[in-house]
Amino acid sequence: MSELTPTPQGPMTDKEMKRAFGWAELEPAEPVVAGSYGTWRLIYHVGEYGMDDGGTLMVCWRFATDWGKPQFDDPSAPNFCSLETDGAASLRARFDAKGGVRPWRKSTIIDVYDDGLREGEVIAITFGDTSGGSPGIRAQTFCEYTFEWRVLANPFATGEFILLPDAPEIEIVPGPAERLVCILPSRANAGEQFEAIVKAEDIWGNPARDYEGTVRFDAEGFEGLSERYTFSTDDAGVVRLPASVIDQGEHWLKVRDEALGAEATSNPLVAAEEMLTQRIWWADLHGQSEETVGTNTAEDYHRFAREYGCLDVVGHQGNDFQVTPENWEEFQRLAREYTEPGRFVALLGYEWSGNTAGGGDHNVYFRGTDEQIHRSCHALIPDKATVDTDRYPIESLFEELRGRDAIAIPHVGGRRADLSRHDPQVVPAVEIYSAWGQFEWQLTESLAMGHRVGVVAGSDGHKGRPGASYPGASQFGAYGGLTGIISEELTREAIFDALRARRCYATTGQRIVLRVQCNNHPMGSELTANEPVLLTVCCVGTTGIRTVEVLRGDEVVHTHDPLADAPLSDDRVRVIWSGARIRGRDRATHWDGRLLVADATIERAEAWAFDGPQEGLTHVSERAVEWESITTGDEDGVDLWLSSAEEAQIRFQSAPASFDCKVGELGREPFVLDAGGVGQQVAVHRLPEGTPPRRISFTWSDDPPPGTSAYWVRVTQDDGGHAWSSPIFVDRR
Secondary structure (H helix, E strand, O other): OOOOOEOOOOOOOHHHHHHHHEEEEEEOOOOEEOOOEEOEEEEEEEOOOOEOOOOEEEEEEOOOOOOOOOEOOOOOOOOEEEEEEOOOOEEEEEEEOOOOOOOOOEEEEEEEEOOOEOOOOEEEEEEOOOOOOOOOEEOOOOOEEEEEOEEEEEOOOOOOEEEOOOOOEEEEEOOOOOEEEEEOOOEEOOOOOEEEEEEEEOOOOOEOOOOOOEEEEEOOOEEOOOOEEEOOHHHOOEEEEEEEEOOOEEEOOEEEEOOOOEEEEOOOEEEOOOOOOOOEEEEEOOEOOOOOOOOOOHHHHHHHHHHOOOOOEEEOOOEHHHOOHHHHHHHHHHHHHHOEOOOEEEEOEEEEOOOHHHOOOEEEEEOOOOOOOOOOOOOOOOOOOOHHHOOOOHHHHHHHHOOOOEEEEEOEOOOEOOOOOOOOOOOOEEEEEEOOEEOOHHHHHHHHOOOOOEEEEOOOEOOOOOOOOOOOOOOOOOOOOEEEEEOOOOOHHHHHHHHHOOOEEEEOOOOOEEEEEEOOEEOOOEEEOOOOEEEEEEEEOOOOEEEEEEEEOOEEEEEEOOOOOOOEEEEEEEEEEEEEOOOOOOOOEEOOEEEEEEOOOEEEEEEEOOOOOOOEEEEEOOOEEEEEOEEOOOEEEEEEEEOOOOOOEEEEEEOOOEEEEEHHHOOOOOEEEEOOOEEEEEEEEEEEOOOOOOEEEEEEEEOOOOEEEEEEEEEEEOOOOEEEEOOEEEEEO
């Protein structure tokens, strides 16, 4: 069953195929609200060849989908599916997440046994059978114009599968608005006009296209905004309004819909001042569309990035072994046509997807648009005419790109990059955060190897939502990241040059403003110093900032804690679990568990840094909290308000770690339990009194040791959001 592949059909027409091998239909076929529960009945009509005893039917969904996992054992549980036939055969079914050929991996497989089926008989699969008490099956949580139920038949019991024509399709549409999002540029001069963006999203992060609410603005310090704005369906869930700020300094725009009970505060806008003289452009450098393993078309992807993701820059990185010559021509066209200097930049690129043994995933970006793709292989490209342009292993690609206007950035997703195979002329940065998780080790291990690299982040989104890549309910465990690119101009050339020069930083998706300088040199710089160096840091968060850490290599050499002098809280405790099981593909750590409190009561408990509605607190009482959670290098946790932190004892219970902790014995340093894996740990923090500030600026001096020191900054917000600067490399001889 590991080699299930469609068989070439020869010259048969679709009509002849249906008559010979059968056809499938789906009931109902109306649009479906993303993430809703329902029932769908797929009916396969047997063709004139019949279905032999030992034959198989397979219904395949795309790899990226997070449709509920079909199960056939518990009629009362979610996602229950049932089978029936009007023929003499017996049926049994199973779900295999890797049953089909990429990208059609997720497969419901039905075996026919004890007898065969004849022409005109049917196999009916009820996805979400509610007759035994099941609520149905959960639909995919993200929108798709043509969600396809691809059906393949193995009527001769040979193991060779025939793809049936005219696969059933349905549209996945957004649900009602649940929240607002407000976005501003990160920098603008006082009096300069810009666009203030307000979006409405459903519970899963899709644009709420039918939203017709009225929003009100708290716009102190802004000019040009009306007191309120009423959305129409023509807005399709997003509106751009002209505005400006009056004074220098930091500004946040607040917006609320009282009827919806939703409010949002924008990212910070900083009107020009000494530390923030250049622009910051926001990029999602990594994602895919349905031409490879993603959702919706590449054109839809670029349109979403510009209109709904509200990005300045986007990269489209299809897996190379699936990018046909026709796909590449289309990607080139989109990079040309969607780039509008001053408004939006689309970088041409692809994901070189060689196995880790050959160097692993690297995202390739070009300065221009008339460029040749050099793949790792032609594995899923039927036409092998261009196989001579392949470059494998990674050293062959580096040699091809060296001296050209092209860069390659190591990536961790399924295949992870082999960091030991490095070319300083081609590789300017590493990707340390995406929807796959948090990979700070890509930076620290690269630095330990002597590589001079910066950092970027992206979504590696497969859901067609660059710039707003929510995790949904799939193996993508985190919200997609963003790269802040520092450049005065928004042109393809200026953006590419900034990435190559490491004038960029990574965030966990929040538009955090970050500037780091060393002896007045910007992040990414290389300099020589034979005396102490002065680092200057300015950070403005989307919420309060807990700490800003300065690292030299992998060592924290300075921590700026704005509440260091505040007394410890009498009641607040934060418990954080984090990390990943392994560096490879199936890295997710499942932390489902509970926390028990003795000698105190839980007055209040709130989920901390969970990534979406698929995770969260499932039970809260005076003595216990329970949760469902996965981490993929990132962090989840719970905030507790206790009747007495001094007296409380905590018992933490989950599969990766269990322990007891006396809260009253904690000082400013947390209790930390190492749980193995890649950064797997649990930390119990006794929080200080007070609210952390949203702006932190400081200078710090260090006397670097002989050799090369890489100084970089890690920002941690109160909501768990992070920003990481690209290092500044100081040579001391």
